[in-house]
Structure formats: structure tokens, C-alpha cells
Amino acid sequence: MRLVESGRARITALLVAFTLLFGVVAVRLVHLQVLSGDELARDALEQRLVDRTIPAARGTIFDRNGRDLALDVPREFVFVDPSMVRDEYRSEYARRLAPVLGIDAIDLYEDLGAATTPAGKPLRFRYLSRTPLTDRQVRQLDVLGLPGVATVTEPDRDYPGDDLAAPILGAVQREQYGLKGLAGLEKVYDDELTGTPGRVVYERDREGREIPHTRRERTPAVRGNDLILTIDSSLQNQVEQTLVDQVAAQQARRGIAIVIDVHTGDVLAMATAHGADADGPARPADAEDRNRAVTDVFEPGSTNKIITVASAMDAACVAPESVFDVPGRMANGDAFVSDDHVHGLERWNTRTIISESSNVGTAMIAKQCFDASGMDAALRNFGYGSTSGVGLPDEEDGILKPPDEYYSTGLATASFGYGMAATPMQVLDVYTTIANGGRSVQPRIVRATVDDERGRRELEIAPGRQVVTEPTATAMADMLIGVVATGTAPCASVRGYEVAGKTGTARKVGADGRYLEGVNVASFVGFAPARAPRLAAIVVLDEPAGRYGGTTAAPVFAEIMQFALRQERVVPTAASTAPAQWDAAAAIARERGNDCSVPHGDEIDQILADRAERARAAELAAAAAADPELDPADGDPSNAADTVAGTDPPDE
Amino acid sequence: MTDLRAERRPTIDGRTGVRGGAMTRGAAALAFAPAPTDPAQSAPATFPDRPARPPRRHLDVAPNPHRGSRLARFLVAVGIAATVVCLFVIVAANVVMAQQSYELDRVRAQQQDAQRSNAELRSEVARLSSPSRIVTEAERLGMIPATDFGFVQSTGAHDAPVNGDAVAETLRDTAEATRAADDSTP
Incomplete structure (x- = not known):
């Protein structure tokens, strides 16, 4: 119981x-x-x-021949899901990742820490490095197998030519959902180049794989549009290398060069080179530099004289054969205007005034034909005071004084390119106008865009306008041929072609506002073939040792123009005229002792060594002169007369 | 004499009467007339003491209960089998789809790899064919830029036959011009 x-x-x-x-x-x-x-x-x-955003690939930038200048390449980037990294393991994570990623462990430790999004949710994604991973690094990360640390494939910008045309192309920076233009054309055409990001939503398993038949949305990313530039990468490379070599040989601070098609306004090459400095030897500008061909202004000096003369001729004030009694020095208000080379009273016509690059003669023409307003109108008529519209960022419009601030000296000085400032692009535009029969041409650097839907679209350019009459332009071209054949620029002559152009040598202004002695901006700007122009180019050297545009910038012009004419398949000028200019120029260059070549390779080192030797000898000679007891044993007294800065005789 | 009506069997529910005299179903069913209501008329004259029979009831032959049960069992069996088959098909389809999905994932990954590889190769081609690299490579091979060159110009119209003499003359002129240029190189 x-x-x-x-x-x-x-x-x-x-x-x-x-x-x-x-x-x-x-x-x-x-x-x-x-x-x-x-x-x-x-x-x-x-x-x-x-819920992932799919980054859209950025459009490719091509040169005029279809070569890739900038393109997207998918690469692996490392990121962390901080919510998966337990705080007690952060230091261990950092210690293991640091040698693989090459990042300081302390920085990594910070990046591995948990955080919240602005919406208050745990942060699930943070880049540990914005540098693309190498295959080896990806393998090493796989081996480490740290939970929460993974890689993601995203487009990365690649510039196959390295620094080729870098200031033109610009740069990009990585943002959360792709790349954004930071400078250059990457910035200006950011909207065109940037595609539309896509989106994908799916459920994943613990391995991160997509779970079949789960909720899902997929909007594919749309690639950005492509850009086709007017740049010819071969010519661009040639221009950069020639410019760098001359900047190095001339120990210049920097150099700028542009080559343009005079009929279409297509910029074929645009280069900036930096001289040797604490950062290294002479080199092409990189993507972090501004594009100085359109952002930096300088006093153009004698290259400005054709504006004065062409405007005076167009106003029927002077003719090519008009004669002036030109002194070597002339009173100008409370100052003086003088020519660079000493001469007595000369009876020169307009043609000779240009070929001899006479400041006094040009000032006489300006005073005869214009008042301050007229001079200002002439400068603006040729495009000074406004941007060229080439389509590059941060373009300057130059500096022009208001006519009422010309006072007693402004008219004369403006006539030969002082008291004002222009960009190299603006100066080149003036010569492009002359080469194009007096009609201005809108320069451009982007020729077309290409997208998947509409295909290739040529970019419209503003129509040109008649700046001076065609006869005036032809007469100016004829004068400019003389500048190369018998004037200040024999070194600009190009074998097989006839060249028209003008030298410019402008003294730089010091910190006290006064012009510095022997510190110049030297330039040459011209076009070829002179009687049937196809290409125009400008070369500007900042503080070259040789000082003068005719001996420092003109040889660079000749070398790049020779290459450009062949590259563009331009038929050589008829044998009856081209050799005549070449022969005449060669004879004058020999007479003046000008080498007229751009040194390359070892020649540059030899030139620099010779110049240093001469400078040392000059110093010793100067010291010996100051102290008679000092024996200049190490120097060659015969070199003591040479200037320190340069050995080229003044030619303009 | 046997009264067939006395052999009536009760129906399956124990009742012996019929409702409303309706005809029964089936070939074996017998039709009976309704029971008379006057006992005097129905009682036999030879057995006066015999008690009166109870009123005759109308009976039907009941359907075979086992017959419906077999059909139901068959239908249930078919249903179960169909369900099993359906479930199997669904599971199998899911498995296949899952496999296909993972395969799709794998193919997508392959596609991405191929695209990345293509882009990298394209970049490499662009790098190798960049002018600066070609110049560097040419210099490494000992090449130098041409310092001497000449021009050959066509002298005739496009449809003119190429004349050997004209070509020779042009070449001669060019050679002379080149020599002259060399002599006067500035």
C-alpha cells in the first residue's frame, strides 16, 4: 500500500x-x-x-590616337568590420596586420576600434588602407584569416604613362563609393567620368556566401563616360623630355611648353618641367602640381610686340615698310625706354623693328597709333584679360591695367609686353590667331566624350572671330619669318620647314617691386609652316642661365616643332624657301656662336660641369682682383670674363 | 408456403421498416408493397387464435460498408504518395537550385577575376606601349634619336605614273639639300 x-x-x-x-x-x-x-x-x-553599393567604374581618358592615359583597374582593398573585432584582441590584430599592410600598428589599432554610424548603428565597414593590395598581401591576409578583416574589389585609377601629362589629367581621391576627381581634367569632367553606382541586397551565410532564394535586389553599376583628348601622347612625351633637358641644362627654375593645331585649336601637348631643387633633379610636373600653362602669368615681353604692330597695321596707322628713326634709348614720361642691345639712331621700318625686337621702335609705333584706351582695346581684342576657355581648371585671365592707370609710361611699356601679365596659353592664342589668318581659334583639350548609349559626341567649341584682317595677319607672318631667318631667333629654325615666330625676354620683378638685373623669363612663340601654318608652339623658361629667349627657348621650340611636324605628317615647305631660312639662320647662329641645340643625356652633365668651372674661375678672378696677393691657381683666367649666370651673348 | 415477406431482414441500423415506400437502389433490391393497415384483411382465416402480425416494414438492402472504405484508403494512399513525391521534388529542386546558386556565385567570381585580369592586362599593355617606356627601352638597347634625315616629295599628280627619273631626281635634290643642311647646321 x-x-x-x-x-x-x-x-x-x-x-x-x-x-x-x-x-x-x-x-x-x-x-x-x-x-x-x-x-x-x-x-x-x-x-x-x-546591402552593398557596387562602385561604378570611372570612364577612361584617351589621347587623340586612342591610347589609354587614365583607366580604371579593379584592385583589392582591405577593410575591417569593427563589430566583429573583440576589444581584447585588437592589439593582436594590429600586431599581425602591421607587417602585412606596412602600416604602423598604433594606427591600425585605432582603425580596428568599434564605432557607430551617424544613424547610430554599429559600423560594419572601414578601410584599413586606401592603397591597393598586392597579390602577395592578399595571400598573406588569407593565411592570417582574421575574422572581420577581409578584402573588397574596387576600381583603382591607373595612369600607364606615370607622370605623362600629369598636370593635365590631374588626380582622383578615393571616397566611400568610388573615386572623385581632385585636380585637372579628372576634376573638371568628374560628372562625365563618374558612373552611377549600383546596389545589391542579399542574405549571406556564415561564410559570406549568398543564400539562395533569399530576398535580393540587384541594380548594376553604370560605367562613366570616356574622354578623348586632343593630346598626342608621343608628342607630349617628346615635349616633356626636351623641356626637362633644357631646364636642367639652363638651370632654370621651370619651363612651360604648349603645342597647338592652329586650325582646330586642338592642344597637342602641354608640359611643365621643374628645375633641379631640394626635391630632386629637373623633372616633369606631377599630378599634384597645378597646370602652370594656364594658371601662372608672366610679363610676356617682346612677344607682345606683334599685338601692337598688328593692331597698328589693322588700323592703317603703319605699314610693314613704314620707316621710323629709332634711337637706342628714348624718354618715356619720367623714365626711359631702351633696346636690349646698344645702337645709335637707326632708320628702321616696321619689319626691322620686329625682327630686331626693338622696344623703342615698338613704343614709337604705339605712341603714334594709340592712346591708353586704344592699347588696352588692342590687348583685349587679342584675348588678354579673359581666359582662353581651353577647359582646364583654375585658368587665369591675366593682368591688365585699366587705361586710366597707364600714366605717362604705361602705353609704351604695354606695347612691348611690360606692366601686364598673361598666361602662356594666352600668348600662344595671339600667335594662333595670326597663323589662322587673323581669326581667333578656341583652344580645346577635350575633343569628345563617349558613352554607351549615345556613342561619341564631339564637344562644341565657341566659333572664332576675326581679330585682325587676313592681309594684316599675312604681313605679320611675313615679319615673323624674318625674326627667325635674320632676327633674334635663328635657333628656332626647323630644317625642311619655314618658321615664323618671336622671341621674348622679360626681366622679373623682385620682392621690392623693381626689375631684377639678369633674372629673366625667356620665351619663344611661333608657328610652322610659316606660309601654310599647321602648328603653333610656345616655350617659356623661368630664370634660365642663358637669359634670352632666342638662345634658350628657341632651340626647344625647334626641336619639339620638328618632332610635331613629322608626327602630324606635315609636308615640308617647298625647297625654294625653307632651306633659305635654314641657311640664313644657320649662318647667323654660327656668327653669334650659338649652338642652337638642346643638350641631352651626358651633354647636360658636361654643360653643368663647364658652367660650374667657369663660375669658380670667375669667383677666383674676382677675389684676385679684390686681393692682388691671392693667386687664382685653380681657375682659368681666360674664363673670368664670362658671366656667372650665362654665356650666351645678348641677342634681343 | 413460405411468405417471402417474413424473411425480411433488418437494415443495418436495426430498423425493419422502410421510409415512404421508396424503391431501393441496386439490382438485388426488391420492391415491397406498403403494409396493409386493416388486420382483418391480412389475417389468415385458418388460424383465428394466432396473434396479429406486427405491421410489415419496408426494408432496403444496405450498401456494403467495406466498399467505401477501400476507396478512401486508396485515395489516402495516393494522396500520401503524391505528397511525398511533391516534397521530394521540392526538396530536390531546392537542392539543385542551391547548387546552381553556388555555381552561379562561383561563375560570377570567375567573371570578376577575368574582368580584373583583363583590366590589369590592358593597363599593362598601355604601360608597355607608353612613349616614355619605349624611349627608355630604346635607349637601354643603345638606340639614339635620328639626327640626320631627309624628305622625299612626290613631284607628279596623283594619277601620274611613278617615273624613275623623277624619283631619282627628287632623291638627288633631297640628298643635296640634306648635305647642304649638314654643312650649315647651326
């Missing part, structure tokens, strides 16, 4: 226990499924759900 009662009690107890147990389970189930069900389901989905 007792046994039966005991059994019943146990059964009852067990029943109660099970009832309680199932009760608890039931309560928990109700809590999970009913009370917290929605929230937990949401959390679970959030853990599985991946």
Missing part, C-alpha cells in the same frame, strides 16, 4: 516538474515568438542581410 502511494507521489512530482518545465519553455517561447518576435526577426535578418 505504501509502495503504491510512493509511486503515485513520484508520478505527481514528475508531472508537476514537467508541467513547470514545459510551462517555462512555453513562457519563453511566447516571449521569443510573440513579445520579442518581430525585433529578433529583424535582428536576425540584419545579420544575414548584405
Whole structure:
């Protein structure tokens, strides 16, 4: 009987226990499924759900011949999901990742820390490095297998030519969903180049793989549009290398060169070179530099004289054969205007005034034909005071004084390019206008855009306008041929072609506002073939040792123009005229002792060594002159007469 | 004499009467006339002491209960089998789709790899064919830029036959011009 009662009690107890147990389970189930069900389901989905933005590939930038100048290449980048990195393991993560990524462990430690998004949710994605990973680094990360650290494939910008045309192309920076233009054309055409990011939503398993048949949206990314430039990469490379070599040989601070098609306004090459400095030897500008061909202004000096003369001729004030009695020095208000080379009173016509680059003669023409307003109008008529519209960022419009601030000296000085400032692009535009029969040409550097839907679209350019009459332009071209054949720029002559152009040598202004002696900006700007122009170019050297445009910038012009004419398949000028200019120029250059070549390779080192030797000899000679007891044993006294800065005789 | 009506069997639900005298179904069913309501008319004259028979009931032959049960069992069996087959098909389809999905993932990854490889190769081609690299490579091979060159110009119209003499003359002129230029190189 007792046994039966005991059994019943146990059964009852067990029943109660099970009832309680199932009760608890039931309560928990109700809590999970009913009370917290929605929230937990949401959390679970959030853990599985991946909502990813697909970065759109950026458009490619091509040169005029279809060569890639800038293109996107998918590369691996490392990121971390900070919510998966437990705080006690952060230092260990940092210690292991540092040698693989080449990043300081302390920086990594910071980046691995948890954070929240602006919406208050845990941050799930943070780049550990913005530098693309190498294949080796990807393998090393795989081996480490750190939870929460993974790689993602994203487009990266590649410039196959390295620094080729770098200031033109500009640069990009990585943003959360792709690349953004930071400078140059990458910045100006950022909207064109940038595509439309896509989006993908899916559920993933613990391995990160997509779970089949789960909720999913997929909007593919749309690639950005391509740009086709007017730049010829071969010519661009040639211009950069020639410019760098001359900047190095001339120990200039920097150099700028542009080559343009005079009929279409296509900029074929645009280069900036930096001279040797603390950062290294002479070199092409890189993507971090501004494009000085359109952002930096300089006093153009004598290259400005054709504006004065062409405007005077167009106003029927002077003719090419008009004669002036030109002194070597002339009063100008409370100052003087003088020519660079000393001469007495000369009876020169307009043609000779240009070929001899006479400041006095040009000032006489300006005073005869214009007042201050007229001079200002002439300068603006040729495009000074406004940007060229080439389509590059941060373009300057130059500096022009208001006519009422010319005072007694401004008219004369403006006539030969002082008291004002222009960019190299603006100066080249003036010569392009002359080469194009007096009609201005809108320069451009982007020829077309290409997109998948509409195909290739040529960019419209503003129509040109007649700046001076065609006869005036032809007469000016004829004068400029003389500048190269018998004037100040024999070194600009190009074998096989006839060249028209003008030298410019402008003294630089010091910190005290006064012009510095022997510190110049030397330039040459011209076009070829002179009687049927196809290409125009400008070369500007800042503080070259040789000082003068005719001996420092003109040889660079000749070398790049020779290359450009051949590159563009321009038929050589008829044999009856081209050799005549070449022969005449060669004879004058020999007479003046000008080498007229741009040194390359070892020649540059030899020139620099010779110049240093001469400078040392000059110093010793000067010291010996100051102290008669000092023996200049190490120097050659015959070199002591040479100037320190340069050895080329003044030619303009 | 046997009264067939006395052999009536009760129906399956224990009742012996029939409802409303309706005809029964089936070939074996017998139709009976409704029971007379006057006992005097129905009682036999030879057995006066015999108690009166209870009123005759109308009976039907009940359907075979086992017959419907077999059909139901068959239908249930078919249903179960169909369900099993359907479930199997669904599971199999899901498995296949899952496999295909992972395969799709794998192919997508391959596509991405191929695209990346293509882009890298294109970049490499661009790098190798860049002018600066070609110049550097040419210099490494000992090449130098041409310092001497000449021009050959066509002298005739496009449709004119190429004249050997004219070509020779042009070349001679060019050679002379080149020599002259060399002599006067500035």
C-alpha cells in the first residue's frame, strides 16, 4: 500500500516538474515568438542581410590616337568590420596586420576600434588602407584569416604613362563609393567620368556566401563616360623630355611648353618641367602640381610686340615698310625706354623693328597709333584679360591695367609686353590667331566624350572671330619669318620647314617691386609652316642661365616643332624657301656662336660641369682682383670674363 | 408456403421498416408493397387464435460498408504518395537550385577575376606601349634619336605614273639639300 502511494507521489512530482518545465519553455517561447518576435526577426535578418553599393567604374581618358592615359583597374582593398573585432584582441590584430599592410600598428589599432554610424548603428565597414593590395598581401591576409578583416574589389585609377601629362589629367581621391576627381581634367569632367553606382541586397551565410532564394535586389553599376583628348601622347612625351633637358641644362627654375593645331585649336601637348631643387633633379610636373600653362602669368615681353604692330597695321596707322628713326634709348614720361642691345639712331621700318625686337621702335609705333584706351582695346581684342576657355581648371585671365592707370609710361611699356601679365596659353592664342589668318581659334583639350548609349559626341567649341584682317595677319607672318631667318631667333629654325615666330625676354620683378638685373623669363612663340601654318608652339623658361629667349627657348621650340611636324605628317615647305631660312639662320647662329641645340643625356652633365668651372674661375678672378696677393691657381683666367649666370651673348 | 415477406431482414441500423415506400437502389433490391393497415384483411382465416402480425416494414438492402472504405484508403494512399513525391521534388529542386546558386556565385567570381585580369592586362599593355617606356627601352638597347634625315616629295599628280627619273631626281635634290643642311647646321 505504501509502495503504491510512493509511486503515485513520484508520478505527481514528475508531472508537476514537467508541467513547470514545459510551462517555462512555453513562457519563453511566447516571449521569443510573440513579445520579442518581430525585433529578433529583424535582428536576425540584419545579420544575414548584405546591402552593398557596387562602385561604378570611372570612364577612361584617351589621347587623340586612342591610347589609354587614365583607366580604371579593379584592385583589392582591405577593410575591417569593427563589430566583429573583440576589444581584447585588437592589439593582436594590429600586431599581425602591421607587417602585412606596412602600416604602423598604433594606427591600425585605432582603425580596428568599434564605432557607430551617424544613424547610430554599429559600423560594419572601414578601410584599413586606401592603397591597393598586392597579390602577395592578399595571400598573406588569407593565411592570417582574421575574422572581420577581409578584402573588397574596387576600381583603382591607373595612369600607364606615370607622370605623362600629369598636370593635365590631374588626380582622383578615393571616397566611400568610388573615386572623385581632385585636380585637372579628372576634376573638371568628374560628372562625365563618374558612373552611377549600383546596389545589391542579399542574405549571406556564415561564410559570406549568398543564400539562395533569399530576398535580393540587384541594380548594376553604370560605367562613366570616356574622354578623348586632343593630346598626342608621343608628342607630349617628346615635349616633356626636351623641356626637362633644357631646364636642367639652363638651370632654370621651370619651363612651360604648349603645342597647338592652329586650325582646330586642338592642344597637342602641354608640359611643365621643374628645375633641379631640394626635391630632386629637373623633372616633369606631377599630378599634384597645378597646370602652370594656364594658371601662372608672366610679363610676356617682346612677344607682345606683334599685338601692337598688328593692331597698328589693322588700323592703317603703319605699314610693314613704314620707316621710323629709332634711337637706342628714348624718354618715356619720367623714365626711359631702351633696346636690349646698344645702337645709335637707326632708320628702321616696321619689319626691322620686329625682327630686331626693338622696344623703342615698338613704343614709337604705339605712341603714334594709340592712346591708353586704344592699347588696352588692342590687348583685349587679342584675348588678354579673359581666359582662353581651353577647359582646364583654375585658368587665369591675366593682368591688365585699366587705361586710366597707364600714366605717362604705361602705353609704351604695354606695347612691348611690360606692366601686364598673361598666361602662356594666352600668348600662344595671339600667335594662333595670326597663323589662322587673323581669326581667333578656341583652344580645346577635350575633343569628345563617349558613352554607351549615345556613342561619341564631339564637344562644341565657341566659333572664332576675326581679330585682325587676313592681309594684316599675312604681313605679320611675313615679319615673323624674318625674326627667325635674320632676327633674334635663328635657333628656332626647323630644317625642311619655314618658321615664323618671336622671341621674348622679360626681366622679373623682385620682392621690392623693381626689375631684377639678369633674372629673366625667356620665351619663344611661333608657328610652322610659316606660309601654310599647321602648328603653333610656345616655350617659356623661368630664370634660365642663358637669359634670352632666342638662345634658350628657341632651340626647344625647334626641336619639339620638328618632332610635331613629322608626327602630324606635315609636308615640308617647298625647297625654294625653307632651306633659305635654314641657311640664313644657320649662318647667323654660327656668327653669334650659338649652338642652337638642346643638350641631352651626358651633354647636360658636361654643360653643368663647364658652367660650374667657369663660375669658380670667375669667383677666383674676382677675389684676385679684390686681393692682388691671392693667386687664382685653380681657375682659368681666360674664363673670368664670362658671366656667372650665362654665356650666351645678348641677342634681343 | 413460405411468405417471402417474413424473411425480411433488418437494415443495418436495426430498423425493419422502410421510409415512404421508396424503391431501393441496386439490382438485388426488391420492391415491397406498403403494409396493409386493416388486420382483418391480412389475417389468415385458418388460424383465428394466432396473434396479429406486427405491421410489415419496408426494408432496403444496405450498401456494403467495406466498399467505401477501400476507396478512401486508396485515395489516402495516393494522396500520401503524391505528397511525398511533391516534397521530394521540392526538396530536390531546392537542392539543385542551391547548387546552381553556388555555381552561379562561383561563375560570377570567375567573371570578376577575368574582368580584373583583363583590366590589369590592358593597363599593362598601355604601360608597355607608353612613349616614355619605349624611349627608355630604346635607349637601354643603345638606340639614339635620328639626327640626320631627309624628305622625299612626290613631284607628279596623283594619277601620274611613278617615273624613275623623277624619283631619282627628287632623291638627288633631297640628298643635296640634306648635305647642304649638314654643312650649315647651326
